[in-house]
Amino acid sequence: MLIESKIGILGGGQLCRMLCMAGASWNLNIKVMDSKECPASSVCNELVVGNITEYQDVLDFGRTVDVLTLEIENVNIEALEQLEKEGVKIFPKAHTLRIIQDKGLQKQFYKNNSIPSSEFKLFSTKLELEEFLSTQKTFVPFVQKSRIGGYDGRGVELIKSPDDFFKILDCPSLIEDLVEIDKELSVIIAKNPSEQISYYPAALMKFDQQTNLVNTVITPSQINNETEQKAQELAINIVNQLDFVGILSVEMFLTKTGQLLVNEIAPRTHNSGHHTIEGAVTSQFEQQLRAILDLPLGDTSFLKPAGMLNIVGKVGDQNKINIKDLQELLKIPNIHLHLYGKKESRPGRKMGHITVLGESIEEIEALFKKLNNELSKTSSK
Amino acid sequence: MLIESKIGILGGGQLCRMLCMAGASWNLNIKVMDSKECPASSVCNELVVGNITEYQDVLDFGRTVDVLTLEIENVNIEALEQLEKEGVKIFPKAHTLRIIQDKGLQKQFYKNNSIPSSEFKLFSTKLELEEFLSTQKTFVPFVQKSRIGGYDGRGVELIKSPDDFFKILDCPSLIEDLVEIDKELSVIIAKNPSEQISYYPAALMKFDQQTNLVNTVITPSQINNETEQKAQELAINIVNQLDFVGILSVEMFLTKTGQLLVNEIAPRTHNSGHHTIEGAVTSQFEQQLRAILDLPLGDTSFLKPAGMLNIVGKVGDQNKINIKDLQELLKIPNIHLHLYGKKESRPGRKMGHITVLGESIEEIEALFKKLNNELSKTSSK
Numbered sequence: 001m002l003i004e005s006k007i008g009i010l011g012g013g014q015l016c017r018m019l020c021m022a023g024a025s026w027n028l029n030i031k032v033m034d035s036k037e038c039p040a041s042s043v044c045n046e047l048v049v050g051n052i053t054e055y056q057d058v059l060d061f062g063r064t065v066d067v068l069t070l071e072i073e074n075v076n077i078e079a080l081e082q083l084e085k086e087g088v089k090i091f092p093k094a095h096t097l098r099i100i101q102d103k104g105l106q107k108q109f110y111k112n113n114s115i116p117s118s119e120f121k122l123f124s125t126k127l128e129l130e131e132f133l134s135t136q137k138t139f140v141p142f143v144q145k146s147r148i149g150g151y152d153g154r155g156v157e158l159i160k161s162p163d164d165f166f167k168i169l170d171c172p173s174l175i176e177d178l179v180e181i182d183k184e185l186s187v188i189i190a191k192n193p194s195e196q197i198s199y200y201p202a203a204l205m206k207f208d209q210q211t212n213l214v215n216t217v218i219t220p221s222q223i224n225n226e227t228e229q230k231a232q233e234l235a236i237n238i239v240n241q242l243d244f245v246g247i248l249s250v251e252m253f254l255t256k257t258g259q260l261l262v263n264e265i266a267p268r269t270h271n272s273g274h275h276t277i278e279g280a281v282t283s284q285f286e287q288q289l290r291a292i293l294d295l296p297l298g299d300t301s302f303l304k305p306a307g308m309l310n311i312v313g314k315v316g317d318q319n320k321i322n323i324k325d326l327q328e329l330l331k332i333p334n335i336h337l338h339l340y341g342k343k344e345s346r347p348g349r350k351m352g353h354i355t356v357l358g359e360s361i362e363e364i365e366a367l368f369k370k371l372n373n374e375l376s377k378t379s380s381k
Numbered sequence: 382m383l384i385e386s387k388i389g390i391l392g393g394g395q396l397c398r399m400l401c402m403a404g405a406s407w408n409l410n411i412k413v414m415d416s417k418e419c420p421a422s423s424v425c426n427e428l429v430v431g432n433i434t435e436y437q438d439v440l441d442f443g444r445t446v447d448v449l450t451l452e453i454e455n456v457n458i459e460a461l462e463q464l465e466k467e468g469v470k471i472f473p474k475a476h477t478l479r480i481i482q483d484k485g486l487q488k489q490f491y492k493n494n495s496i497p498s499s500e501f502k503l504f505s506t507k508l509e510l511e512e513f514l515s516t517q518k519t520f521v522p523f524v525q526k527s528r529i530g531g532y533d534g535r536g537v538e539l540i541k542s543p544d545d546f547f548k549i550l551d552c553p554s555l556i557e558d559l560v561e562i563d564k565e566l567s568v569i570i571a572k573n574p575s576e577q578i579s580y581y582p583a584a585l586m587k588f589d590q591q592t593n594l595v596n597t598v599i600t601p602s603q604i605n606n607e608t609e610q611k612a613q614e615l616a617i618n619i620v621n622q623l624d625f626v627g628i629l630s631v632e633m634f635l636t637k638t639g640q641l642l643v644n645e646i647a648p649r650t651h652n653s654g655h656h657t658i659e660g661a662v663t664s665q666f667e668q669q670l671r672a673i674l675d676l677p678l679g680d681t682s683f684l685k686p687a688g689m690l691n692i693v694g695k696v697g698d699q700n701k702i703n704i705k706d707l708q709e710l711l712k713i714p715n716i717h718l719h720l721y722g723k724k725e726s727r728p729g730r731k732m733g734h735i736t737v738l739g740e741s742i743e744e745i746e747a748l749f750k751k752l753n754n755e756l757s758k759t760s761s762k
Contacts, residue, residue, distance in 0.1 A: 002701050003720070021405055024398075024424050027720035027733075042426050043405050281715060281738070293704060296712045303684050303738075321384050323674060331677045334662060339384070339408035352408075357662070357684075 003028055005293060008065030010052045012038030014340040014350065015071035015269050015285075018277070020044045022285035033061045039340045055079045062088050069246060069292045073101050073267050074149055091193070091246040091292040092267040099242065100267050104147040104174050110262055113241045115234065117262045118176045118253075122147075126170035133165070140164075141178040146171050156212060179261060183254040185221055186272035187235040188284055190247045190291040197239060198287070198297035200280065202231045203272045205251070208312075211348045214271045216368055217308040218361060219279065223254065230260050238265060247288040249273065271310065275355045278336045279306025304357045307364035309371050311339070311352040319345035329374045332367065334358065384409055386674060389446030391433045393419030395721040395731065396452035396650050396666075399658070401425045403666035414442045420721045436460045443469050450627060450673045454482050454648050455530055472574070472627040472673040473648040480623065481648050485528040485555050491643055494622045496615065498643045499557045499634075503528075507551035514546070521545075522559040527552050537593060560642060564635040566602055567653035568616040569665055571628045571672040578620060579668070579678035581661065583612045584653045586632070589693075592729045595652045597749055598689040599742060600660065604635065611641050619646060628669040630654065652691070656736045659717045660687025685738045688745035690752050692720070692733040700726035710755045713748065715739065 003026055009016050012034030020043040023030045031046040032038070041047045048064075050057035052072070058079035062068050067089045068080070080094040092100075099105045110117040123129040133139060140162060146155035146169055157167045158178070184207065189199035204221035205214050223231070235250045242248075249270030251263040273284035282290070282298025290297050313319075319342075321329075329337070339352040354371055358364040384407055390397050393415030401424040404411045412427040413419070422428045429445075431438035433453070439460035443449050448470045449461070461475035473481075480486045491498040504510040514520060521543060527536035527550055538548045539559070565588065570580035585602035586595050604612070616631045623629075630651030632644040654665035663671070663679025671678050694700075700723075702710075710718070720733035735752055739745040 002722075003707060004701055004703065017405075021402060024402055025717070025719050027722040043424060045423050290711065293707075295704070295708055298711075299714050319383060323384070323386065323676070326384060326674075327676055330671065330679070333680050336406070338406050341383075341408040 003293075005029070005066045006031070006064070007289075007292070008033070008061060008068045009040070009044075009071060010034075010058065010061070010068070010075045011071040012040035012044070012047065013071055014039050014342075016040040017043055017340060018274070018283075018338075019069075019071060019269065019285045019288060022283060022289055025286075026289070028289065031061075031065065033057065037343050039342055042341060052076065059083065062090070067091070067292050069288065071268055072151070073097060074151070077101065089193075089292070092244055092248075096242050096244050097267060100265055102147050103145050103150065103264065104172065106264060107174055107176075109242070113237070115237060115241070115262055116260060118179050120174045120176045122172075122174050124172050126168055129168060129173065129175065130165070133162075137162075139175075142175045143178055144169055144173050144175050146173050148172065179253055180256040181253045182256045182258075183221070183223065184263070185223065185231055185252045185254055185260075186217070186270060187231050187250045187252070188247065188270060188273045188276075188287075189235040189239055189250065190287045190297050191239045191245050192291045192297060193245055193294045196297050197236060198300055199232055199235050200273065200276060200284070200300045201302065202228055202252075203275075205272050211312070213312060213348060213350070214310055216310070217272045217275055218364055219275065219302055219306055220361075222361060227254060227258070227260065234260060234262060238262070246291050247284060271308075271350070271353075274338070274353050275306040275308035276300075276302075277338075278355045279303060279357055304359065305361055305364055307356045307358070307368060309354045309356070309368050309375075310350055311354065311375060313345035313347055313349040313351050315347050317345035317347070317351075319343075319351070325374075325377065328377070329371075332370055332374065335367065335371065384674075386410070386447045387412070387445070388670075388673070389414070389442060389449045390421070390425070390452060391415075391439065391442070391449070391456045392452040393421035393425070393428065394452055395420050395723075395733075397421040398424055398721060399655070399664075399719075400450075400452065400650065400666045400669060403664055403670055406667075407670070409670065412442075412446065414438065418724050420723055423722060433457065440464065443471070448472070448673050450649075450669065452649055453532070454478060455532070458482065470574075470673070473625055473629070477623050477625050478648060481646055483528050484526050484531065484645065485553070487645060488555055488557075490623070494618070496618060496622070496643055497641060499560050501555045501557045503553075503555050505553050507549055510549060510554065510556065511546070514543075518543075520556075523556045524559055525550055525554050525556050527554050529553065560634055561637040562634045563637045563639075564602070564604065565644070566604065566612055566633045566635055566641075567598070567651060568612050568631045568633070569628065569651060569654045569657075569668075570616040570620055570631065571668045571678050572620045572626050573672045573678060574626055574675045577678050578617060579681055580613055580616050581654065581657060581665070581681045582683065583609055583633075584656075586653050592693070594693060594729060594731070595691055597691070598653045598656055599745055600656065600683055600687055601742075603742060608635060608639070608641065615641060615643060619643070627672050628665060652689075652731070652734075655719070655734050656687040656689035657681075657683075658719075659736045660684060660738055685740065686742055686745055688737045688739070688749060690735045690737070690749050691731055692735065692756060694726035694728055694730040694732050696728050698726035698728070698732075700724075700732070706755075706758065709758070710752075713751055713755070716748065716752065 017039040032044040058076045062083040202221040249266040277283040336355040356367040398420040413425040443464040583602040630647040658664040717736040737748040
């Protein structure tokens with residue numbers, strides 16, 4: 001049986017890989033544009049080698065599919081606008097990507113729509129920011145974010161004191177008040193063209209302080225019902241105000257004073273939703289497919305408390321797991337291993353993840369400890 | 382991260398397809414031998430076009446992998462024996478396949494090892510069987526099974542009375558007493574080279590009376606604890622007596638008098654285990670990978686009661702699902718759709734399946750009804 005739509009995905013990293021695997025269950029016809037040995041290359045129906053930031057590459061690729069989606073927001077939007085004119089269904093829509101791609105426009109969007117987010121200022125260059133700081137010495141500490149292209153902890157600098165000014169990025173950027181964070185949360189929400197909306201319960205993210213990468217994710221997020229409801233309302237508000245169709249990840253701060261602030265959004269699946277593959281009735285990847293194909297959205301409830309631990313490249317990593325190490329790892333019950341097939345390991349690079357289900361948060365956290373212990377042995381060889 | 386073993390799979394149908402998908406989660410390097418457009422072709426790392434019953438094809442293929450397994454028992458065993466001599470790890474082992482491949486030897490094995498199974502007689506030809514029947518007129522009703530090559534209801538004839546004698550197959554066959562069946566059960570069991578054994582709870586299979594194909598499967602199987610334990614002991618007994626390594630499906634009859642009889646075994650994953658993908662902690666496909674790679678076997682417990690409904694080709698089937706039909710189907714909550722990517726639909730051909738999880742057997746059976754209703758609409762177009 002064949003579902004007739006031909007689906008295109010821009011970007012072939014691990015998010016696309018897992019999207020293709022969800023699509024394979026339905027025997028969807030999926031083609032991907034990225035480089036030759038990208039993680040999705042071995043699981044998609046067709047790989048088109050091309051550059052997703054190049055107008056002509058995206059245009060040519062988009063013309064061969066019925067529905068176009070993405071796994072990363074840094075794509076050529078002009079090409080998407082042209083393809084929309086030509087009748088290709090593109091979710092998320094080009095005009096919403098314009099806002100999301102530029103963190104300055106994102107912040108402006110929150111402000112215009114009364115969506116709580118930390119205070120910010122925009123700067124075109126490093127010089128402009130330095131001039132501002134020379135007159136506003138009391139402004140530190142703050143966070144500087146590159147307006148365009150930041151990803152996985154890159155393009156973000158924490159400036160704690162004037163001693164950190166040397167770290168300031170020289171690019172169009174925004175600076176934000178540093179808020180006192182109690183928890184970092186994520187709500188993944190989907191909307192289909194028929195305007196059905198569905199969201200997952202909030203996930204609790206813990207970050208590696210050095211790399212600024214997501215380290216672990218747990219659902220439920222251990223916030224009270226009122227905060228959970230506010231987080232969901234925020235996410236709904238954003239998809240509606242943005243006219244968003246597809247799957248959207250909303251990262252939020254819960255401040256020490258109990259306030260919810262939107263940190264940033266991503267117009268795609270997210271690292272904070274990988275545990276939906278085994279933990280939830282519908283995975284975030286199947287949900288993206290349902291959303292872009294205008295199918296009824298799936299049940300987002302969790303079967304059990306679930307957690308996710310990233311496997312990150314380390315210095316000296318051989319990028320190989322021998323069977324002995326794997327034997328030790330897989331002795332730990334109730335874990336689900338995912339490796340992304342990246343050809344090269346680099347320190348800080350996301351190489352895979354492990355999902356664990358448990359009866360309680362405590363059980364999951366105990367499993368994380370065991371896993372960290374095993375993984376440190378594995379990758380030190 | 383790469384797990385270094387190169388895995389070969391003989392046969393590229395839906396069982397292989399789902400095995401490859403389980404392997405993709407671990408980024409395993411999997412190559413498959415079958416025809417060009419087989420269901421596994423779009424999800425394996427490499428497809429080698431060849432005939433799994435041909436000595437040279439299997440030999441050449443096996444020499445390029447570290448571990449060889451299969452999705453169908455009708456393979457060239459002489460080639461496997463040669464490859465074993467050359468040091469290729471083959472699970473299941475060739476000498477166990479010799480017994481399983483021939484239903485006559487299978488029956489003899491049960492008899493020799495005091496494994497309960499229905500009474501049987503062996504015949505070399507149709508003529509020999511007819512001569513026997515002419516002297517034993519009271520022997521009807523019985524079941525005739527081809528000794529070699531039967532699959533998915535083929536190679537099996539139910540002879541209710543002398544009027545059915547025209548249906549008798551002309552091949553080496555066995556005939557079995559027709560037993561009065563209360564339930565048909567399946568236990569899927571795995572054993573790794575380190576002799577760890579793990580089995581799933583028994584599944585209840587219901588068959589289509591016309592096609593003799595599995596129609597639905599449910600776990601738990603609604604048998605009492607004593608019968609459940611006996612079924613498990615039978616399965617353990619078989620893997621141990623057979624010196625079996627890999628994953629083995631044991632189909633059993635529970636007779637109206639409460640006796641458990643082994644019907645037949647398959648040295649691979651089985652249609653009665655498809656609901657382990659979403660229903661159990663470890664899927665039967667991941668379990669096969671764990672077994673053949675000598676990894677610790679995974680947890681076989683079910684998260685919830687789970688059921689599976691086959692999607693079978695019908696007369697006039699277009700082999701296409703349009704989005705409208707899919708929208709109706711996917712409105713049903715808690716279902717998981719699997720389509721196998723077969724290029725052609727034929728009446729009685731397994732085209733896909735749907736897994737449903739529920740809080741109770743009743744809920745699952747109600748979902749089966751809804752699904753049958755939707756599917757009959759879909760495929761009648």
